[in-house]
Amino acid sequence: MIPNQLTVFFMTIYLLESLTIIVQSSLIVAVLSREWVQVKRLSPVDMILISLGICRFLLQGTSVLYNFCYDFNPDDYLWYIALIWEFTNTLAFWLTSLLAVVYCVKVSSFTYAIFLWLRWRILRLVPQLLLGSLMISCVTIIVSALRFVFIKSQLISMMQLPGNNTEMETLTTFLEKNYAYQLLAMLFIPFLLFLTSTILLIASLCQHLRQKRHHDTGHSNSSMKAHATALRFLAFFLIFFTSYFFTIIISTTYHLKHKSYWFWASETIIYATISIHLTSLMLSSPALKKVLKDSISSSPLGISLIILVLFTLTY
Template sequence: MNDDHMVQGPPVTDKRAVVLAIIALLLCLVAVLGNGFITTVLGREWLLRRTLLPCDKLLVSLAASRFCLQWVVLCKNIYILLHPAVFPYSPVLLFLAFQWDFLNAVTLWLSTWLSVFYCVKIATFTHPVFLWLKRKLSGLVPWMLLSSVWFSSLSTILFFIGNQRIYQNYLRNSLPPWNVTGNSIRRSYEKFYLFPLKMVTWTVPTAFFLICMALLITSLGRHMKNSLLTISGFQEPSAQAHIKALLALISFAIFFISYFLSLVLSATCVLPSRALRFWVWQAVIYLCAAVHPVVLIFSNARLRAVLVRYCSSRCGASC
């Protein structure tokens, strides 16, 4: 890359930042393995049997989008770590940003549709509209997948237009990236075009997700409370199942909220990539990203059985 694409500034020399970056990258690899396992198992079943449960279609699509997103994030962070003074709208980062924007939007929408599916199928509300959705929801899953791609493509094109205009303005004016005029133009465009667009794009699916999660957790909590009023309490299989489902949903909500907050922080640019705080936040986010696929695997009977068989076969082969 030419020096014209570089922003003046010292490289990352803080050993703590380097250690945190390595930890974040290792956690990213764990997330890649977890989502790759889900994608492989459910995707293989989908290809062989030509069918899959509607919930698993959403789950495998979400895992596949996360799998690809983690690789893009891995490449982006390695590039930033190796080139800490790189201009944020250089051709390499523009290419990675295009993939990052699309996969982020797909992940948000698929997570939202999965929460909608869980809410409609599991919650025990008796409103006529809710009961109608419960009957029709399985047939709507293909439209959920298509709408996720369509909404994500639309927002990604709008993001790309904004990023490309900033980069073209930078090339047209031949201003160094640290120039005051160039920075003011870029920041005003980010503030008045990219940031509002990102907030609208990310907030809409997040609002739907939070509403569905609140309804579902409320319904499960109410049902679990009624189950615990009996003498057997926690020994009832239904109560244990509801507790496991409730814990899985809470972990899903925590991961989604942390993921949304990480997107907002990245859009506000309050944590520069050369700051130690940036890599602390990255390590926390990747910890959530690494833990959640494990929770999904152990909360899904099919995935858990495949993992147990695989571990047993490996242990048998080593013995």
């Protein structure tokens, strides 16, 4: 079956977004790894960014491989690739939530005892927290692997018995809903941590900005401008990661078919938010921001990047 023009259009956009994400992830890992080799040390935030870059690279690679292989050969259910995607997606959520928590504790101006204690402890615990995120993702993937084995055994046993089409459809529908609930449970906790940390950081910056307005000097005006830019960045960060979370849940709940252009439209939305999310992360790192400026001044591709950067910072 030849896909229609709308499906081909969304497939093309999805492929371009995937290439962009792979390049962005590779750039994050390459630049920060070079900084690590040169300086002989790595900040806790850069540790998380490198881990997230590797995770996003693997996530996008498995997404492209699974979607196109399944679309052109739907009879071959590539469950092992789906497991890799699920593992990297869960790990990416935990790494993003960890990054939001570190930013919140490091930057916020709250003076509560819990914040002061976390500020003293969390930066030292980042390697252990990264390992904990990896272990949690491994546990979830073991559960998913057991679920896939159960599905396969049940379907094989039903196929051997005649007249069980209704039971097979009922089992498939139940397992699809069960998978949606499992995915929601796996992603909800890290998403809640991300949401809470980002909202607290926005509240802290708003409080600090109100205090700055009482001291109307030239220096405070520049500081207020910097705070306003940081607030726009955080709002941008919050909106797109939240959109990513809900788009994944909705697309999984309704189980869109690969042959449908709605499926490819949902994939386009999901990975557009990832690309914009990675762009915002790159703008938050001084080393990555410097590389972006250098690439802008030395290549035609930099022109398009600077347009995206200026759009992000301005709006």
